[in-house]
Amino acid sequence: MKLIWRLKSLNEYSSWIFKLAVAVLLLGFACRLFFYQSSSFEPNIETPFVELSKEPVPSAEIPEPPPPPPPVTVDMPKPPASVNTSETFLSSGVQEHEDETPQEELNDGKCDLFTGDWIPNTSGPMYTNATCSLIEGHQNCMRNGRPDSGYLLWRWNPRNCELPPFDAQRFLEVMRNKRWALIGDSISRNHVQSLLCILSTVEQAVEVYHDEEYKSKRWHFASYNFTMSNIWSPFLVKAAIFEDNNGVSSSEVQLQLDKLDTNWTNLYQSFDYMIISTGKWFLKAAIYHENDTEVGCHICPGKNLTEKGFVFAYEKALRYAMNFIATSKHRGLIFFRTSTPDHFENGEWHNGGNCTKITPAKEGEIELKDLNKILRSVELAEFEKASAKAAENGVNLKLLDFTNLLLSRPDGHPGPYRQFHPFAQDKNAKVQNDCLHWCLPGPIDYWNDVIMEMAVNG
Ligand SMILES: *[C@@H]1O[C@H](CO)[C@@H](O)[C@H](O)[C@H]1NC(C)=O
Ligand SMILES: *[C@@H]1O[C@H](CO)[C@@H](O)[C@H](O)[C@H]1NC(C)=O
Ligand SMILES: *[C@@H]1O[C@H](CO)[C@@H](O)[C@H](O)[C@H]1NC(C)=O
Ligand SMILES: *[C@@H]1O[C@H](CO)[C@@H](O)[C@H](O)[C@H]1NC(C)=O
Ligand SMILES: *[C@@H]1O[C@H](CO)[C@@H](O)[C@H](O)[C@H]1NC(C)=O
Ligand SMILES: *[C@@H]1O[C@H](CO)[C@@H](O)[C@H](O)[C@H]1NC(C)=O
Ligand SMILES: *[C@@H]1O[C@H](CO)[C@@H](O)[C@H](O)[C@H]1NC(C)=O
Ligand SMILES: *[C@@H]1O[C@H](CO)[C@@H](O)[C@H](O)[C@H]1NC(C)=O
DSSP states (O other), X not given: OOOGGGGSOHHHHHHHHHHHHHHHHHHHHHHHHHHHHHHHOOOSTTOOHHHHOSSOXXXXXXXXXXXXXXXXXXXXXXXXXXXXXXXXXXXXXXXXXXXXXXXXXXXXXXXXXXXXEEEXXXXXXXXXXXXXXXXXXXXXXXXXXXXXXXXXXXXXXXXXXXXXXXXXHHHHHHTTTOEEEEEESHHHHHHHHHHHHHHTXXXXXXXXXXXXXXOSEEEEEGGGTEEEEEEEOSSXXXXXXXXXXXXXXSSOEXXXXXXXXXXXXXXXXXXXXXXXXXXXXXXXXXEEEETTEEEEEESOTTSOOOBOOHHHHHHHHHHHHHHHHHTSOOOSEEEEEOOOOOOOBSSOTTTTOBOOOOXXXXXXXXXXXXXXXXXXXXXXXXXXXXXXXXXXXXXXXXXXXXXXHHHTOGGGSOBGGGSSSTTSSOTTOOOOOBOSSOOSSSGGGGHHHHHHIIIIIO
16 A cells, blocks of 8 residues: 655655644544444434433434534644654554555455455345344434435445355355354444344344443344354453443543453454454544553643554554464454445534445545555554464464445445434434445445355355
């Protein structure tokens, strides 16, 4: 991957870095609200948040707009700090690996399933809002009244190989008595619902477990004794998160960079297959700890702590998690999935950003945003280090990098249709857009074609 900063003159470079730092800060504020809300306001009947909360909670269908982010000019680290912050963006992990394309080796010398095109398939999706009851309200674009349906009529077609469509029957047969887990943030939840909806065309999934916050869940397919878990662990490392049910945080996240989140590590050996991912939560305001000592922070003015930048934390946390995996003696198959690109245009989540396209983009039409590039660079670098170690230890670790597949699908997000009929009352209503998660059915259904190919046929 070519990173822009190499090519810039020193002056341009500094101003670019400064803009980037500002963007990071803005996004940090935005994500604070966005990720919490998008993962928590489940309009399913079973959602317990209303009862659990002592605070008044906006109705699941129409969450109140989050309060505006704090003014950047006040909270932003002073220029010297942001320059130092930006240095961490350029830390080795980001720069070293820019030209490497690890995908070839990851497909065992076979064709590259991650490079391809979206081609028409007019038969439409394998499931709909009417056949699957597991779709989270905010991603149920059909039910929420999204008027166009052309985005449902494309399938992913790798350029140099045949990718058979997902075969739910065969998948369940092959996975008889097996246990799967999808581990990560709300994108993992988005994905688990896609997979469950497809599998439910053969047999209905039965929810057999949820934690007290309804964040981690497990489903069982009785005829196949197949178990699917979704484990909520947005950082993979231990984190104390101080956000109320409105997504308003009362304090920075406290992140233990050298302690893994036992939510997933305790169950790790019980799974045959895992898809592990993380990403955007690291952009949030956080205090970083190592060895039980505060070592710095990200976006914490007035705390007398060194602004380290999120890359510092992301590299350490990911390295720690990857090292655990690579040395784990696990005998199943583990996928590490890179974080996913968003398509906010004309702004970001909190200030009117939207995504209005209704067809896939042409190749090269959309460039990966800088923040997404940075996250992905760290991910690829850490994956690469870990995969060598994993191979030595007989751990089967593979990469799922859906960046290209997703980048060309700006049409796949809920946009305003994260809410139920957002324009029913007022066709000019100002509503929040979701250009990060994916409509179900939608493009991420095709992740499963790729995963099946790698896990079953590969
Ligand atoms: C920024 O880093 C430079 C050296 O890299 C150091 O001399 C300076 O004190 C740092 N500034 C702050 C505010 O930490
Ligand atoms: C097109 O979509 C339908 C329904 O999802 C599916 O059954 C069919 O296999 C797809 N065709 C191809 C060529 O992928
Ligand atoms: C599914 O969406 C359609 C609109 O596309 C709507 O008419 C229908 O009521 C929805 N069904 C369910 C079960 O949500
Ligand atoms: C179901 O699968 C689990 C492993 O996931 C296994 O321990 C158990 O024995 C299986 N049950 C039956 C009835 O085969
Ligand atoms: C572990 O799971 C619990 C219950 O879902 C959740 O409250 C907690 O935030 C999770 N831990 C981390 C580090 O995310
Ligand atoms: C961790 O902290 C303890 C004391 O709090 C210290 O004895 C130990 O050397 C530290 N370990 C590392 C690796 O820094
Ligand atoms: C900030 O931290 C430094 C080093 O830990 C300490 O010397 C200084 O007194 C602190 N300043 C304030 C205002 O707390
Ligand atoms: C998207 O945002 C831009 C800029 O705020 C605005 O001009 C445009 O009308 C919006 N499009 C839709 C469909 O909301």
